Amino acid sequence: MAKIVLAMATTHGPQLHTTVEQWQLRVKADKARKHPFRNGVYSFDELVDMRRDEGLDAKSSMQAQKTYHARCQAAMETLADKWEAAGADVAVILGNDQDEIYKTGELNPAFMVFFGDTIPSYPQTEEDKAKLPPGVADAEHGHAAKSYKEYRGVPDLGMHIIKTLTEHDFDVAASKVWPAHARNGASHAFGHIYRQVMRDNVVPNVPIYQNTFFPPNQPTAKRSYQFGEIVKKAIDSWDSDKRVAVFASGGMSHFVIDEAFDRKFVAALKQRDKAFLISIPLKELQSGTSELKSWISLAGLLEDAAADMNEIDYVPCYRSPAGTGTANGFYWWDLQS
Numbered sequence: 001m002a003k004i005v006l007a008m009a010t011t012h013g014p015q016l017h018t019t020v021e022q023w024q025l026r027v028k029a030d031k032a033r034k035h036p037f038r039n040g041v042y043s044f045d046e047l048v049d050m051r052r053d054e055g056l057d058a059k060s061s062m063q064a065q066k067t068y069h070a071r072c073q074a075a076m077e078t079l080a081d082k083w084e085a086a087g088a089d090v091a092v093i094l095g096n097d098q099d100e101i102y103k104t105g106e107l108n109p110a111f112m113v114f115f116g117d118t119i120p121s122y123p124q125t126e127e128d129k130a131k132l133p134p135g136v137a138d139a140e141h142g143h144a145a146k147s148y149k150e151y152r153g154v155p156d157l158g159m160h161i162i163k164t165l166t167e168h169d170f171d172v173a174a175s176k177v178w179p180a181h182a183r184n185g186a187s188h189a190f191g192h193i194y195r196q197v198m199r200d201n202v203v204p205n206v207p208i209y210q211n212t213f214f215p216p217n218q219p220t221a222k223r224s225y226q227f228g229e230i231v232k233k234a235i236d237s238w239d240s241d242k243r244v245a246v247f248a249s250g251g252m253s254h255f256v257i258d259e260a261f262d263r264k265f266v267a268a269l270k271q272r273d274k275a276f277l278i279s280i281p282l283k284e285l286q287s288g289t290s291e292l293k294s295w296i297s298l299a300g301l302l303e304d305a306a307a308d309m310n311e312i313d314y315v316p317c318y319r320s321p322a323g324t325g326t327a328n329g330f331y332w333w334d335l336q337s
């Protein structure tokens with residue numbers, strides 16, 4: 001039977017692939033819209049007022065931002081080294097999508113497992129790039145191939161995961177051909193793993209998509225956790241001698257950083273605190289922070305894992321005194337023995 005040898009949870013996102021000077025472009029967008037934060041939704045100026053005592057002026061200074069940037073680059077290198085050392089044959093990647101494959105309001109499955117042969121990756125058109133918020137298109141190289149490329153899926157594992165989920169009462173969507181209208185082929189959640197962790201030496205993999213972001217059919221934390229438990233059953237019962245790596249790609253708190261929440265979340269992940277993880281209300285898992293649902297699925301998958309979580313780094317990459325930015329975290333589990 002297949003064996004899980006490695007697990008990783010990592011954030012992804014534009015701030016990991018752009019300079020701190022380019023981060024400033026995002027601040028303009030931050031000021032132009034309202035942001036979910038804790039139990040409410042606030043403007044940029046309201047956040048600056050509310051968070052005045054948190055020292056965010058210093059935490060978002062250019063000097064601080066340069067430190068965050070360097071720490072994130074170092075952590076990504078460490079994660080990639082761990083990946084290489086583990087020598088996994090195939091990967092299962094838990095991620096999400098942001099209007100890249102599934103257009104909001106058109107058709108958006110709560111959960112989707114890909115069981116096709118081929119996963120494309122390519123740069124988006126100039127027309128699509130022009131539609132993106134400032135500072136986002138500059139980061140494309142971090143998650144998409146520079147020219148058309150195809151990676152290999154694992155159809156029999158994908159099929160086995162779908163069947164196992166169905167047998168355990170998950171009515172999961174199944175996709176055999178990557179949609180041709182997808183902006184970059186593989187969504188950034190998967191492309192980040194291909195480019196940054198696997199350093200373009202991409203092993204055959206099963207992308208698993210979860211609609212973390214978009215109402216009205218976002219899964220609850222409890223459902224995300226259960227999903228991971230069943231995916232684990234599927235990998236364990238896959239009739240193969242392959243060494244499998246599992247990934248969660250997304251999170252942590254963004255686009256408003258909440259260090260207290262992230263710390264609580266990481267502690268629960270480390271301590272395998274299922275009760276905490278399944279009870280996080282949906283209102284706290286909105287916008288970019290919603291991507292932590294992929295991590296909650298990973299927690300379900302690793303419930304009985306023989307090894308504990310290792311932290312490489314946690315870096316709250318503030319880009320403004322309102323606390324906007326992305327908190328980045330890099331974690332891994334050595335399951336070789």
Ligand SMILES: [Fe+2]
Nearest residue numbers: 012013250291
């Ligand atoms: Fe994302």
